[in-house]
Amino acid sequence: MKLAEEIWAKVLDLMSVEVSKIAFTTWIKPISPVMIDDKKIVLKVPHDVNREMLQSKYISLLSNCIKEVADKKLDIEIILESEDTGRVNNNTKKKDEGIPLDPNLSFETFIVGKNSNVAYAAALAVAEAPGGKYNPLYLFGGSGLGKTHILQAIGNYFKENYPEKKVLYTTSERFTYELVTAIHEKTNQAFRDKYRNVDLLLIDDVQYLSKTELALEEFFHTFNALHDAGKQIILTCDRMPSEIPQLPERLVSRFNSGLTVDIQPPDYETRMAILQSKFERESLTLGSDAIEFIASNIRSNVRDLEGAVSRIELYAGIKRVAEVDLDLVMEAINDIVASQGVKVADIPLIIKEVERYFSLSDGALISKKRSQDIALPRQIAMYLCREILDSSFPKIGDEFGGRDHTTVMHSVKKIQSELKEDKNMKTCVDEITVNIKSN
Numbered sequence: 001m002k003l004a005e006e007i008w009a010k011v012l013d014l015m016s017v018e019v020s021k022i023a024f025t026t027w028i029k030p031i032s033p034v035m036i037d038d039k040k041i042v043l044k045v046p047h048d049v050n051r052e053m054l055q056s057k058y059i060s061l062l063s064n065c066i067k068e069v070a071d072k073k074l075d076i077e078i079i080l081e082s083e084d085t086g087r088v089n090n091n092t093k094k095k096d097e098g099i100p101l102d103p104n105l106s107f108e109t110f111i112v113g114k115n116s117n118v119a120y121a122a123a124l125a126v127a128e129a130p131g132g133k134y135n136p137l138y139l140f141g142g143s144g145l146g147k148t149h150i151l152q153a154i155g156n157y158f159k160e161n162y163p164e165k166k167v168l169y170t171t172s173e174r175f176t177y178e179l180v181t182a183i184h185e186k187t188n189q190a191f192r193d194k195y196r197n198v199d200l201l202l203i204d205d206v207q208y209l210s211k212t213e214l215a216l217e218e219f220f221h222t223f224n225a226l227h228d229a230g231k232q233i234i235l236t237c238d239r240m241p242s243e244i245p246q247l248p249e250r251l252v253s254r255f256n257s258g259l260t261v262d263i264q265p266p267d268y269e270t271r272m273a274i275l276q277s278k279f280e281r282e283s284l285t286l287g288s289d290a291i292e293f294i295a296s297n298i299r300s301n302v303r304d305l306e307g308a309v310s311r312i313e314l315y316a317g318i319k320r321v322a323e324v325d326l327d328l329v330m331e332a333i334n335d336i337v338a339s340q341g342v343k344v345a346d347i348p349l350i351i352k353e354v355e356r357y358f359s360l361s362d363g364a365l366i367s368k369k370r371s372q373d374i375a376l377p378r379q380i381a382m383y384l385c386r387e388i389l390d391s392s393f394p395k396i397g398d399e400f401g402g403r404d405h406t407t408v409m410h411s412v413k414k415i416q417s418e419l420k421e422d423k424n425m426k427t428c429v430d431e432i433t434v435n436i437k438s439n
Contacts, residue, residue, distance in 0.1 A: 004036040007066070010069040014068065015062070016028075022204070025148075030099060031045055031050075034079065036070075043077070044080070045079075045081070046080070046081050049174075098167075099170055100169075101167070105152035106157070107123075110150065111266075111273050111274045113270025114267055114270065115264035115265060115266050116150075116263050116266070119146075123137065123139075123234075127158060130232035131231060135227065136223075136257070137261070139235070139261055140236065140262050141264065151202050152169065154202065154234055162199070166197070167202070171205055171208075172204070172205050173208050176214075178191060180212075196225045196226060201231065201233050210247045220254075242256075265301055266302060268295055268299075274302060276291060282313050284313060296391050299390055312333065315328055315331065315332040346389050347385050353435045365377060367401065368401065379412075383412045393408040393409050415429070
């Protein structure tokens with residue numbers, strides 16, 4: 001069994017790259033290995049719907065990944081947990097029939113920033129008083145910003161504090177597939193009982209419901225049944241309800257009837273906190289310059305930050321070092337940085353472009369001179385470092401000749417204020433920004 005688990009862990013790593021995050025969470029992650037020999041690997045899944053989906057859509061990919069890890073082709077047998085009599089305790093009744101919750105996704109492990117503080121507070125309020133005024137709670141934002149983390153944190157809190165109540169976490173893709181299967185097998189009532197007899201329903205990525213009219217109709221009635229019974233509903237999506245294509249107005253209205261909260265990309269300070277927390281959990285020591293480099297260059301979402309941490313951990317393991325320096329970080333995440341179109345040493349680039357725009361000599365902006373012909377361009381350059389790179393105030397100050405961070409803050413605020421009133425200032429900043437991004 002140990003060998004099967006070791007092989008399967010490596011297969012999961014490969015599959016996580018080959019399929020979408022939703023597909024991986026819904027169909028691949030619930031699989032567990034049972035046994036392996038020279039000819040065959042036996043895998044176990046919780047429901048028949050999982051087995052059907054694997055056999056119809058993912059079996060070829062699964063076979064290739066297993067072959068790559070095991071170094072030989074193996075037959076794959078997929079069984080249900082109920083069929084694995086030697087390993088399943090039949091006296092243990094599972095209360096959750098959806099996708100298993102990840103115990104690591106809790107309120108304690110979520111790093112709260114300006115981008116997510118409202119969503120976090122709303123989620124905690126719902127977890128402590130479910131079925132109240134924030135019903136449904138609708139969280140929306142781009143991919144990788146922490147919506148699923150918050151969603152599952154509510155589920156884990158609920159399970160811990162209300163063990164007698166029923167939690168069901170799933171995705172809209174799985175909801176649709178189970179509905180189609182239920183219609184085909186004439187088990188519609190069992191499907192409805194499963195989704196309407198819960199105390200907390202967590203649905204990830206509801207935007208995919210709009211692809212199937214049948215699913216929209218069924219979910220409308222499921223929503224009403226739960227809401228009317230005072231049961232809590234939490235939904236995540238990549239956009240506002242009104243922006244989901246082909247979503248009926250009656251569902252838009254219901255999604256908006258509770259609390260709708262957006263999650264934005266993390267700012268610099270939040271990215272720093274996320275990175276420090278993750279490196280501490282991985283027992284890796286990084287200098288402040290290395291962490292600042294990551295936070296300054298990977299700004300898209302939390303998932304990309306996590307990917308960077310994993311890459312750095314891998315490189316540190318290969319080189320057998322516990323203390324990670326900037327050179328190793330740059331080597332590990334060079335392709336991630338390149339894919340985001342972010343250049344190394346961007347602050348010097350901005351300084352250079354502002355000096356060129358104002359016909360100043362090289363180094364003028366980092367000098368001690370305070371004359372007006374230099375002071376204003378310096379303030380513009382500091383503003384652009386903050387606006388384009390989202391660099392920290394201390395970091396910008398260091399790059400501008402060791403100036404105090406309060407000086408940088410004052411400069412940024414001054415330019416922000418002038419941009420609202422002075423059209424010439426806006427034209428100037430826009431032109432410099434174009435020059436910087438064209439490099």
